[in-house]
Structure formats: structure tokens, C-alpha cells
Amino acid sequence: MYLKQVELFGFKSFADKTVLEFGPGIAAVVGPNGCGKSNLVDAVRWALGEQSVKALRGSRMEEIIFSGSETRKPLNYAEVSLTFANASPQLNIDFDEVTVSRRIYRSGESEYYLNKSLCRLKDITELFLDTGIGKELYSVVGQGRVEEIISSKPEDRREIFEEAAGILKYKLRKKEAQRRLEETRENLVRVEDLIFELQGQVEPLQEQAEIARRYRQLKQEADRLEKQLLTYRINSSRQELEKVEKALVAATEAISSFLHEGSRREEQIQELRRKQQQLMEEREKTEQQRSAVFHQLEKLEGELRVLQERESRFKEQLQENGRRVRQLEESAGRLSLAREQLQRELRDREEAAREEQKAVEGLQAGLERFENDRLLVEVEAQQERLLQVSARQEAVETSFKELSQQLERLESRRAALEKEAAELREQLAETEGRRRELQRELASAREEVEAAARAKEKAEQERAAREEELSRLSSQEQQWREEWQGVKAKLQLLREQEAGLSGYYRGVKEVLQARSSLKGIRGTVADVLAVEERYLRAVEAALGGALQYIITDTEQDARQAIDYLKKGRRGWATFLPLDTIHLSSPALDRFPEWRKTEGVIGRASELVKVEPAYRKIVDYLLGSIIICQDLESASRAARAIKYSCRVISLEGDVISPGGAIRGGSLPSRSAALPLGRRKEIEALEQEEERLNKRGLALGEQLAKARASLAGAERQLQLAGEELAKHQERAGDLQRALEGVAREEAFVGENREKNEAARAALEDEEAELVRRRQDLEQQRQDCRRERELILQELESKRDLYQQGLARKQELERELREAAVRLNSCQEQKSSLQEKIKQLDQERLRMEEEQQECRRAAQKIDEELLALAKNRDQANEKLEQQRQEAAAVMATLEAQKRELSILTAELNDLEEQERRWRSRLSRTEKRERQLALDQARLKAELEYRRQRYDELFGDSALLELEPDFDAGECERQMGILKEEMESLGEVNLGAIDELQRLQDRIGFLQEQQEDLKKGELSLHEVLAEIDREMEHHFMETFKVIEKNFQEVFQELFDGGQVFLKLSDPENLLESGIEIIAQPPGKKLQNISLLSTGEKVLTALALIFAILRYKPAPFYLLDEIESSLDDANLTRFTNYIEALSKETQFILITHRKRTMEAAHVLYGVTMPESGVSRLVSLKPKEKAS
Incomplete structure (x- = not known):
């Protein structure tokens, strides 16, 4: 691998x-x-x-x-x-x-x-x-890793050995076993706690199970009667629901048809939006294509301008070369004429020199006797020197004049180059200014693009937020509608139950229904009480059936009502005449200390609100009952009054006189009880009012959300168009900037060439100036030497004139002849030197002419190539312009199509808004119909659910045709009163007792399994530790042996050892490295030099490689x-x-x-x- x-x-x-x-x-x-x-x-x-x-x-x-x-x-x-x-x-x-x-x-x-x-x-x-x-x-080792191996703690260094020994998988297994052991211990503690807790619940359940068995016997008969009564009521509700549903079908079909039309319109809008988005994407692609075409067009135009400018420069250079060649040719002609003139003068001087030589020779023959005269010799020598100096001075003057002429010509060339440099600087400054301006405009355009992009992104986020808000509000509206329908249906059902006196005993119901014909009927006890929610369960437990006691004005009214019940066999009821009811001294008054008992809330009669006329009724029923916080405080209060009165906790636990206690887990308060039902009706009415307000608010929020979404979509469209416009402008500026950059590079190249030519000219001018300075020095030297000779001749002139008279004439003639001869010879030499200089200058001009001709030829070739490139560029430019025109035409067509599509979409969206308005009104009408249906369904569902709760999913009974619902209710009342006498019954006590016993047995089995598992995990951990120690020690020995061999190979000798820092604890012991390179003492690796540390660490890695090679090694420096x-x-x-x-x-x-x-x-x-x-x-x- x-x-x-x-x-x-x-x-x-x-x-x-x-x-x-x-x-x-x-x-x-x-x-x-x-x-x-x-x-x-x-x-x-x-x-x-x-x-x-x-x-x-x-x-x-x-x-x-x-x-x-x-x-x-x-x-x-x-x-x-x-x-x-x-x-x-x-x-x-x-x-x-x-x-x-x-x-x-x-x-x-x-x-x-x-x-x-x-x-x-x-x-x-x-x-x-x-x-x-x-x-x-x-396998992956860097300098840092090598240093870590060298300088890390011995405990950290063992990780390498553990990997080589395969210890990591054992560590993972050990960690998993330790985790499982900890979980086992926690589970064992939880199981033991559960067993202890469940065993304490067995004895109370056994007592409750006995009461539950008697209650079941009574309940079975009551359930049979209630099953018949519920069957009768379910059938009645079902018939009424069928009538309502038939009435609703027509409305539902109308709504469905209306929604179908709206769905079709929505599909049209979505299709138009899809087309709009597709067209916008196509337009964006066309915009990109337009940008690319115009970019290429700008590039070609820039290249063409560069070619034209280069062509113009080359033509100017060609003209300059032509002028220079003509100047050189004219100079060469002048030089040729001057040379011919000098040649003629040279021939004349040579002839004159021969004539003068003959004259000198004749005069010298006459003066031979004066040859030994010292003064004459010296004067003649000085005259000879004077002639030589004069000739040399004339030659120097001639060369000085020629150099001055060359410097003037160079000055003319330098002026031309300076003028060209100034023009190039102006061009460069102009292009730099244009570039900076374009850069500023491009930066501004890019900022505008970024701002437009941010605006578009913000618009997209706004649209997403509006869509999310609309979805959230729609979900809330749907949730509200379901909640509102549920509350409405339940409230309607409770109101019908209240109006129909549901839950009342038959006799009570008969009296209340006949109250218009009976005299002095005030209502039930439940009708006159007002109880806080927290005391409701305690008051219901205190009153029980007394909530249905009927209040009358007088005893006579009560007897009249009882006669009414007897005559029609309409059941029975308990009456409380206001003129006879009175409360004797309550037993509580004998024990005033009960109020000081901890947890006592007060007397039950003090915790309810009632009109003054009914206060004695409340005192009669509740004046001897104490309400406490919980069962424990109720027990303390009962002991304080010696169990003489009833004491009730807020949870409904009852301690009766004599000490009997009734309590346990009660079902949630049933709305079937009159007092609780009224409370629930009040709560549902408040909830209905809250939901109505919330529904109105949600409707307004939905309308605003839809309007906001439409505005966000329009804003997003505008932002997209704005972004495309700014991107187009930025692209145009970028292309213009690239063209200016190319022009600037061309001008810079020409400027470099100009500077090179100026530098060469300056070098040539410096050389000529140096030569002229040398000639100036020679001129000065010749003047000083000539003046010195003339002074010497002047000093000797007097002595010389004192000579022989006859010799003077000969000397004068000889001197004149000699002067003329020397003059001819010097003129001859000077003419020869001038001819030589003219030849050199002509040669230099010929070379310069050749250079100019070669440059002109090269420029001609460049012009031909530029002309060819210019023609090609013009062809490409024309093609690109045609393509640009086609793209612009496509873009304009897409814009027109997008405008038309947008107008259609806006029209459809306006139609959709009108449709939503009509739909909202129609749905509002439909909701009322749905409410009626929901109310009937809820009533039927409630009764059917009640039936299923009591009797399971069994089919409804087949009732006899002469079924008497009133008689069935009367018999049920008798059974319920008998069941109430049993007090609170825990019907699940029997099954719960059996489940509790089964649960305890199951948990005890689990306890044993967990103990065995704990022991097994301890054995597994011990075995893993043994295997880890064995593998580690075996690997350690082999690696140490390999380490010593590799160390000696890499160091050409020496020795090294691996040492366990804690040999007694192999699972945690660190590893130290003791090394002795050749020529050094045995010492810890940390004391070695850097190179020795690195080589030692590498030796350790290669030693591990020998033991267990890795597939690859990645070594970082x-x-x-x-x-x-x-x-x-x-x-x-x-x-x-x-x-x-x-x-x-x-x-x-x-x-x-x-x-x-x-x-x-x-x-x-x-x-x-x-x-x-x-x-x-x-x-x-x-």
C-alpha cells in the first residue's frame, strides 16, 4: 500500500x-x-x-x-x-x-x-x-514533530510506541468498557431506588383494590344504562348533522369552484414569473455578451490607434533619416570640394618649396664661412623653432575649428531629441491623466456596482423575509382557525349542556325546567356560588351532590315542588327553603385553635362569594368545613378539632368526622359538574373573545404581508435592472482603461528609445568637448612657446646687427629664403594633415549614411508590417462592429419583450389581488357554515368519544322503539348516588397492584443481571490491561534493539538506550532516551546538539519503521x-x-x-x- x-x-x-x-x-x-x-x-x-x-x-x-x-x-x-x-x-x-x-x-x-x-x-x-x-x-513528521519527540515529556513520548504496538485499539476498547461499567453502576443504583420506592406503594393499593371491586359492580349497571342513553343521543345528533352537511355541500362546491379559478390564475402568474425570470436571465447573458463584444471592440480600436501612432512615428523617423542623409551627402560634397582645393594648394606649396630650397642652397653657399659663428647658429636655430611652432599652431587652430563645427551639429541633433522628448512627456502626462481619471471613474463605478449588488441582495433578503412572514402568518391563521373552531364548538356544546341541564339529576332537571309554572324556585346552589379557580376542586369535594340542591323562597314552595315530582314520577330532589334554613353553632367554634394550625386556609364558607340573600345557605352547607393546603396540614387541622368536622385539602382529599380519609389521584375536573361547567364556559367565552381579536389582527397582518411581498418583488426587479446598468458602465470603463494602458506602454517605450539616443549623443558630445579642451591646451602651449622664441630672438637681435655689414644682406636674404621655405613646408604639412582629417570625416559620414540607410530600410519593413496589421485590424474591427450591432438589436428586443411581459404580470397580479379580496369575503361566509358543521361534529364527536371511552369501539345498541330516556336517567341517578356514597374510588387499583408486583419482580431480575454485568466488565478491564502490558513490553524491547542498530548506522558508531521512567506501571510509564554519539559521553537526548537530536529522533522513527513499517512517510524539512x-x-x-x-x-x-x-x-x-x-x-x- x-x-x-x-x-x-x-x-x-x-x-x-x-x-x-x-x-x-x-x-x-x-x-x-x-x-x-x-x-x-x-x-x-x-x-x-x-x-x-x-x-x-x-x-x-x-x-x-x-x-x-x-x-x-x-x-x-x-x-x-x-x-x-x-x-x-x-x-x-x-x-x-x-x-x-x-x-x-x-x-x-x-x-x-x-x-x-x-x-x-x-x-x-x-x-x-x-x-x-x-x-x-x-507517518507524518515535521521539524516541530521531531522537536516534540526530542523535548516532550517521557509520558507523552510513549504514544509512538503505543501506536507501533497496536495499543490504541486496546485503549479504545478499555475506554468503552469503562463507559459501560459506569453506565451499569448508574443503572444498578436507579433499579435499587425504583424497587425501594415501588415496595412502599403495595400496601395502600391493596385497600383501594377492595373498594374498587364493589364499585365495579355498581358501575357495570350504570354503564349499561348510560350506553343506552348515549346511543339515543348519538343517533339524534347524527340525524341533525346530516341535515347541516347537506346544506353545506352547495357552499363547499361553490368555494371549491372559486378556488379552482384562483389556482388557475396563480398558475398563470407563476408561469409569467418563470418566463420573466428566464427572460431576465437571457437578458443578463446578452448583457454579458454585449460587454464582451464591446470589450473586444474597444481592444481592437486601441490596437488600431497604437498601430497608427507607431506608423506615424516610423514615418517621422524615416523623414528625419532622409534629412540626415541629405545633410551628410551635402557635407560629403563640401568635404570633397575642400579636399580638391587642398590638393591643389598642396601641389603649389610643393613647387614653391622646391624653388625656395634652391634659393636657400645658393645663399648657404655664400655664407659658408660664417657657419662657425655661434651667434648665427643660435639665431638660426631659434628661427627654425619659431617656424615649427607657427606651423603646429596653425594645425591646432584648424582642428579646433573643425571640432567646434562638429559640436554645433551635435547640438542641433540634441535639440531635435529634446523636442521629441518634450512631446513624449506631454503624451505620457496626457495618457497618465486619462488613466487616473478612468481609474477614478472605474472605482466609482465599481462602488456603484457593489452598492447596487448590496441593494439587490437586500431586496432578495427583504422578499425572502416577506415570503417567510406571509407563510408564518398563513400558518398562524390556519392554526387560529382550527383553535377558534374548536373553542367555538366546545363552547356551543357546553352552552347546550347548560341549557339542557346536562349532568343534573332527573328530579332537579324536572323542577328547573318547570320553574316557570312552579312558585318560588330560585335555582340550584351551583347557580348562586362564585368560587376562585384554586378553591374549585376543594369546594366541589365539600359540596358534592349538594351543588344540585334547589333553593326556594319558602318551605311551602319546596313542598309544592316535591308534590310535582311525585305526581309525575319525575325523580327526586333536595330543597333549601330560605325561610327555614338556619345554622346552629358550628362545632368549629368549640376549637378556635384550628385557625392557628399551619397550612389552614380558612372556613369553606369564607372562601366563596355569594349574594347576601344566600349567605345562610352557604353557611349551612360549608360553615362546618375547613379548607387546607394539603393532606398533611388537613390531618393537623382534623386533630386540632378532634375529628368533629370535615377537613378538605385543595386537591380534594377529605377527612370525614370520625377520622375516615378519602383521597388519591382524581381525574381532571369534569365539565359535567354544574359548578365546573360554568367556570369552563366563562373561560371559553374569554378565550373566544381573545381569539376573535386575534383573528381580526391576523387578517390585517396578512393583508399587509401580501402588499409588502408585492412591493418587495417590485423593488427586487428594480434593483436587478440598476445592477445590470452599473455593471455595463463598469465594463465600458475597464475596457477604456486597458486601451489607455496599452497607449501609455507604447509612449513609454518610445520615451526609453529617445532617452537612449540622448545618452549616446551626450557621450559623443562629451568626447568631442574633451578633444576640444585638449586642442585649447595645445593652442595655449603654442602661443606661449612662440612668444618665448620671439623674446629670445629680440634679445639677440642687437648683437647680431653688430656683425659684418656685408654679411647682413646675405643673412637677410637667406633668412627670407629660409622663412619662405619653412613656410612652404609647414603649409605643405598643414595641408596634408587637413586632407587626412577630411578623409577621416568623410569616412565617418559615409558610415553614418550607411547606418541611416539601414535604419530607413528597417523602418520601411516595419511600415509594411504595420500596414498589413492595420488592414487586418480594420477587418476585425468592422466584423466586431457588426457583431456589436447584432447584440444591441437582440438586447433591445429582449428589453421590449420583458416590458410587455412585466405589464402582463402586473395586470394578472392586480386581478389576483381583487380575487383574494373576493375570496376573503367568500371564506368569511363559508366559515360560519363550517362553524355550524364543526359544532355538530364536535357534539357528535364528544358523545361518540364519550361512548368509546366508556364502552370501547363497540357498535351502537339497537334501542327498543318505546325507549324512555327519562326513566333511564332516573335509574342512573339512583346508581350514581349509591356509587357516591362509596367516596373516591381508585378503579385502577386492582390492575395497578398487579402491574406493581410484576414491575417489582422484573426490576429484581434486572438487578441481578446488572450485578453480573458489573462483575463481567471488571474481568474484561483486567484482561485488556494484561494484553496492553504484554504488547507494549514486547514492542518496547524490539524497538529498543532496532533503535540501537539504526543509531549506530546513522552515527557510524555510538550507543543509545530506551529507559522506562516507571517500570512498575507499564500502562502509564514514560520513555526516556539516553544516547552516546561517537566521541561523547552517555547523556539524555535533551543535552545533545541540535543535529544530534534530529538524527537521534530520525533513528527512533526508522527503528519503529523496522518493527512495523508504515505505508508512507511524509517528512517536512x-x-x-x-x-x-x-x-x-x-x-x-x-x-x-x-x-x-x-x-x-x-x-x-x-x-x-x-x-x-x-x-x-x-x-x-x-x-x-x-x-x-x-x-x-x-x-x-x-
Whole structure:
């Protein structure tokens, strides 16, 4: 097995998709510091499950996602995939290639994939167990990891040995066993608590079960009668519901038809919106195409302008060359004429010199006797020198004049170049100004694009918020409607029950229904009481059946009502005449200390509100009853009054006179009781009022939400159009800026050429100035020498004139002849020098003419090429203009079509708003019909539910035709009074007792199982510890032996030892490294030099490799601190191991690169973005 491929996308500096292919052997990754090489190591560690942000050289996990650069936007996720060749196979998976991937999003969510299938981190960890591969293992080693191996605590260093020994899987098993042991102990404690608690509930349930059995006998007969009565009422409700449903069908069908029409219109609107969106997308594509076409058009126009400007420059240069050639030709002609003139003068001087030579020779013959005269010799010598100096001075003057003329010509050329430079500077300043202006406009346009994009995004968010708000309000409205219908139906049912006196005994109901014909009937006790909610259950328990006692004005009225019941066999009732009811001294008055008892609330009669006329009724019924907080305080109060009166808790527990206690778990208060039903009606009426207000508010909110959504959609459309407009302007400015940049580059190139020509001209001018300065010095030297000779001749002139008179004439003639001869000779030499200089100047001019002709030829070639390119550019420009016209036509057509479609959509949306208004009114009418149906259904459902609750899902009874519902109610009243005499009954006590006993038996069995499981887990933990100690010690010995061998190979000698810091505790003991390199003493690894530490750490890793080779090793500059000798040993060792193991090296060292079979380069051509370069073998060798 080996690492075959690493694929990165968006990981740190690797913004683009980057793939590294590896094979067996050695691969090296090189590159300059800071280019992102070590990010490859972080990527491998991260893909293998690394969770430590610090280990990945960051502060937050989101930092590994590419965060953007000056030219790139940040990415939203990063992904790394590692592909392993598994042909061996070494991984426990049936695939030849295994790909492990990890992906992270900016939200912090992380995903793992195994062969592109989603998996857990645990699956990845288990896959690489015992393979030497892992996020914290020695298969990935960097300088930091080597330093960690060297300087870490001995206890931390043992992790490497544990991985090599396969201890990690035992640790996982031990951790799981410890977790299960802790859960077992907690479960055992809970089971024991449950058993203790349940055993305390057995005895009270046994007493309740006996009462429940008697109650069941009475209940069965009462249920039979109630079943008949419910069957009768269900049939009546069903018939009435059928009539209402028939009336509702027509309305429902009308609504359905209306909704169908609305659905069809909604589909039309959605279709138009889809077409609108599609057309907007097409328009956006056309806009992009238009931008691209105009960008290309602008580019071609810019190129054409550049070509035209270059052509103009070349023509100007060609004209300048022509002028220069003509100037050179004219100068050459002048030079030729001057040379011919000088040649003629030279021939004349030569002839004159021969004549003068003859004259001198004749005079010299006459003066031979004066040859030995010293004064004459000196004067003649001085005269000779004077002639030579004069000739040399004349030659220097001639050369000085010619150099001055050359400097004037150079000055003319420099002025022309200066003028050209000034023009180029003006052009460059103009283009720079245009560029800065365009940059400012482009920056402003981009800000406008960003602002428009933000506005569009905000509009999209606003529309989404409005849609969400509308959906939320619609859901609330639906919920409100269901809640409102439920409350309405329940309230209607309770009102009907109240009006129909449901729940009253038959006799009470008969009297109340006949109260209009009977005299003095005030109503029941429940009618006159007002009780707070918290006291309701206690008062109901205190009054019981007395709530149905009938209040009359007088005793006579009560007797009249009783006669009414007897005559018609209409049941019985209890009456409370106001003129006879009175309360004797309550027994409570004998025990005043009961009020001081903790938990006492007060006398029951004091806790209800009643009109003054009925106060004595309340005192009669409740004056001897105490209400307490709970059963415990009720027991204290009962003992305080010596069990002489009833004491009742708020939960309804009753302590009767004499000490009997009735209590337990009561069912929720039934609305069938008159007092509770009235309370519930009042609560439902308040709830109905609240729901009505809420419904009105929801209707207004829904209308506003729909209007807001329509406005948000219009705003989004406007924002999209505004964004497209600003994007178009930004594109135009960008293209114009690119054209100016190209023009600026061309001007800059010409300016560089001008500066080069000026520099060459300055060099030539400097050389001529230097030569002229030399000639100026020669002129001054000649003047001083000539003046000196003349002074000497003047000083000797007097002595010379004192000579022989006859000799003077000869001397004068000889001197004149000699002067004339010397003058001729000097003129001859001067003419020869001038001819030579003219020849040189002519040669220089000919060379300059050739250079100008070559330049002109080159310019002609450039002009031909430019003309060809210009023609091609014109053709492309014309084609691009035609394409631009076609695109603009398409765009205009799309805009017209979009305008028409928008108008249609607005019309349909207006129709939809009117339709929704009509639908709202229609639904309002339909809701009233639905309420009637819901009320009847609720009533039927309530009665059917009541039937099912009492008798299960059995079918309704077949009633006799002469069934008497009144007689059935009377018999039920008798049975209920008998059942009430039993007090509170726990009907589930029998089954609950059996379930409790079964539960206790089951829990006792679980208790035994848990104890056995606890013992078994202790044995498993002990076995795991033994196996861990065995494997660790066996591995430790083998690695120590390998460590010593590898150490000696790498150091060419020396010795090293591994030492357990706590040999008595093998599971926790740390590992110390004691090393002795050649020539040093035995010492701890922390005392070695840096290179020795690194080489020792590498020796340890290679020792582990010998014991259990990993499929691949990724080494990050671990050899950087090694010297050349140690580096050679290191690379030789790796080359030997690479035959069996794959190595991937991050390195700077040349020797390591030479050992690599494959070489990758990492560069950063763009700031913050790494790029991979694969080097060929010959590139690697170089």
C-alpha cells in the first residue's frame, strides 16, 4: 500500500484544485520559503482527522479555508482527498483504491467521506488502526514533530510506541468498557431506588383494590344504562348533522369552484414569473455578451490607434533619416570640394618649396664661412623653432575649428531629441491623466456596482423575509382557525349542556325546567356560588351532590315542588327553603385553635362569594368545613378539632368526622359538574373573545404581508435592472482603461528609445568637448612657446646687427629664403594633415549614411508590417462592429419583450389581488357554515368519544322503539348516588397492584443481571490491561534493539538506550532516551546538539519503521539542521528504505532533491495563492 494521490481545493493557500500524483519510492516537494509547502503536510494531517487547530498552525478551524487575496474572493469551503493504493490489501476494505476525503464549510460544519460516501471520523480512525497512518502518528513528521519527540515529556513520548504496538485499539476498547461499567453502576443504583420506592406503594393499593371491586359492580349497571342513553343521543345528533352537511355541500362546491379559478390564475402568474425570470436571465447573458463584444471592440480600436501612432512615428523617423542623409551627402560634397582645393594648394606649396630650397642652397653657399659663428647658429636655430611652432599652431587652430563645427551639429541633433522628448512627456502626462481619471471613474463605478449588488441582495433578503412572514402568518391563521373552531364548538356544546341541564339529576332537571309554572324556585346552589379557580376542586369535594340542591323562597314552595315530582314520577330532589334554613353553632367554634394550625386556609364558607340573600345557605352547607393546603396540614387541622368536622385539602382529599380519609389521584375536573361547567364556559367565552381579536389582527397582518411581498418583488426587479446598468458602465470603463494602458506602454517605450539616443549623443558630445579642451591646451602651449622664441630672438637681435655689414644682406636674404621655405613646408604639412582629417570625416559620414540607410530600410519593413496589421485590424474591427450591432438589436428586443411581459404580470397580479379580496369575503361566509358543521361534529364527536371511552369501539345498541330516556336517567341517578356514597374510588387499583408486583419482580431480575454485568466488565478491564502490558513490553524491547542498530548506522558508531521512567506501571510509564554519539559521553537526548537530536529522533522513527513499517512517510524539512555528512547518511538510509516504503519529503537541501525520483515545485506567482509545478527529470538534475 502507498499514498497514490493528494488532491486539494481551497485549503489554505491552495485556492485552485491541485493534484499531486505519487508512486513508490521517493518524492520531493521544493520551493522558496513562504510559498505554502508545509500546507501540504497540514492538508494530509487534516484529512486523516486532525482536530487540533494549533497543530494546523491556526487559531480557528475556519482559517484553513482560502481567505482570498487582492485579486481573488474567499472560498466557502475547503476539501482534501487522499487516495491510497490498496492492492495488498493492508486496509480492511475490499477496494484496490481507497479515497479518504474531508470537507469543511465556513459555518464550521465538517464532513468525512470514504470512497465518496459520507462517513464518520470514527470510521476513518478505525480504518487506519495498526497501519502506522494517523493524525498523531509517526507517518507524518515535521521539524516541530521531531522537536516534540526530542523535548516532550517521557509520558507523552510513549504514544509512538503505543501506536507501533497496536495499543490504541486496546485503549479504545478499555475506554468503552469503562463507559459501560459506569453506565451499569448508574443503572444498578436507579433499579435499587425504583424497587425501594415501588415496595412502599403495595400496601395502600391493596385497600383501594377492595373498594374498587364493589364499585365495579355498581358501575357495570350504570354503564349499561348510560350506553343506552348515549346511543339515543348519538343517533339524534347524527340525524341533525346530516341535515347541516347537506346544506353545506352547495357552499363547499361553490368555494371549491372559486378556488379552482384562483389556482388557475396563480398558475398563470407563476408561469409569467418563470418566463420573466428566464427572460431576465437571457437578458443578463446578452448583457454579458454585449460587454464582451464591446470589450473586444474597444481592444481592437486601441490596437488600431497604437498601430497608427507607431506608423506615424516610423514615418517621422524615416523623414528625419532622409534629412540626415541629405545633410551628410551635402557635407560629403563640401568635404570633397575642400579636399580638391587642398590638393591643389598642396601641389603649389610643393613647387614653391622646391624653388625656395634652391634659393636657400645658393645663399648657404655664400655664407659658408660664417657657419662657425655661434651667434648665427643660435639665431638660426631659434628661427627654425619659431617656424615649427607657427606651423603646429596653425594645425591646432584648424582642428579646433573643425571640432567646434562638429559640436554645433551635435547640438542641433540634441535639440531635435529634446523636442521629441518634450512631446513624449506631454503624451505620457496626457495618457497618465486619462488613466487616473478612468481609474477614478472605474472605482466609482465599481462602488456603484457593489452598492447596487448590496441593494439587490437586500431586496432578495427583504422578499425572502416577506415570503417567510406571509407563510408564518398563513400558518398562524390556519392554526387560529382550527383553535377558534374548536373553542367555538366546545363552547356551543357546553352552552347546550347548560341549557339542557346536562349532568343534573332527573328530579332537579324536572323542577328547573318547570320553574316557570312552579312558585318560588330560585335555582340550584351551583347557580348562586362564585368560587376562585384554586378553591374549585376543594369546594366541589365539600359540596358534592349538594351543588344540585334547589333553593326556594319558602318551605311551602319546596313542598309544592316535591308534590310535582311525585305526581309525575319525575325523580327526586333536595330543597333549601330560605325561610327555614338556619345554622346552629358550628362545632368549629368549640376549637378556635384550628385557625392557628399551619397550612389552614380558612372556613369553606369564607372562601366563596355569594349574594347576601344566600349567605345562610352557604353557611349551612360549608360553615362546618375547613379548607387546607394539603393532606398533611388537613390531618393537623382534623386533630386540632378532634375529628368533629370535615377537613378538605385543595386537591380534594377529605377527612370525614370520625377520622375516615378519602383521597388519591382524581381525574381532571369534569365539565359535567354544574359548578365546573360554568367556570369552563366563562373561560371559553374569554378565550373566544381573545381569539376573535386575534383573528381580526391576523387578517390585517396578512393583508399587509401580501402588499409588502408585492412591493418587495417590485423593488427586487428594480434593483436587478440598476445592477445590470452599473455593471455595463463598469465594463465600458475597464475596457477604456486597458486601451489607455496599452497607449501609455507604447509612449513609454518610445520615451526609453529617445532617452537612449540622448545618452549616446551626450557621450559623443562629451568626447568631442574633451578633444576640444585638449586642442585649447595645445593652442595655449603654442602661443606661449612662440612668444618665448620671439623674446629670445629680440634679445639677440642687437648683437647680431653688430656683425659684418656685408654679411647682413646675405643673412637677410637667406633668412627670407629660409622663412619662405619653412613656410612652404609647414603649409605643405598643414595641408596634408587637413586632407587626412577630411578623409577621416568623410569616412565617418559615409558610415553614418550607411547606418541611416539601414535604419530607413528597417523602418520601411516595419511600415509594411504595420500596414498589413492595420488592414487586418480594420477587418476585425468592422466584423466586431457588426457583431456589436447584432447584440444591441437582440438586447433591445429582449428589453421590449420583458416590458410587455412585466405589464402582463402586473395586470394578472392586480386581478389576483381583487380575487383574494373576493375570496376573503367568500371564506368569511363559508366559515360560519363550517362553524355550524364543526359544532355538530364536535357534539357528535364528544358523545361518540364519550361512548368509546366508556364502552370501547363497540357498535351502537339497537334501542327498543318505546325507549324512555327519562326513566333511564332516573335509574342512573339512583346508581350514581349509591356509587357516591362509596367516596373516591381508585378503579385502577386492582390492575395497578398487579402491574406493581410484576414491575417489582422484573426490576429484581434486572438487578441481578446488572450485578453480573458489573462483575463481567471488571474481568474484561483486567484482561485488556494484561494484553496492553504484554504488547507494549514486547514492542518496547524490539524497538529498543532496532533503535540501537539504526543509531549506530546513522552515527557510524555510538550507543543509545530506551529507559522506562516507571517500570512498575507499564500502562502509564514514560520513555526516556539516553544516547552516546561517537566521541561523547552517555547523556539524555535533551543535552545533545541540535543535529544530534534530529538524527537521534530520525533513528527512533526508522527503528519503529523496522518493527512495523508504515505505508508512507511524509517528512517536512526534518533534515534541515543536519550537516553534509549526516545528510548524506540520512539520504542513503532513505534510499535503501524506499525500495519497500514510500517517502514524500518537503526539503530545501540539494542532496535530498538528488535522491528523489519525482520532484514537485511549489511557487507563489500570485500573492497568497500557491501553485504546483511538476519538474521533469532533466530539470531536477539541473
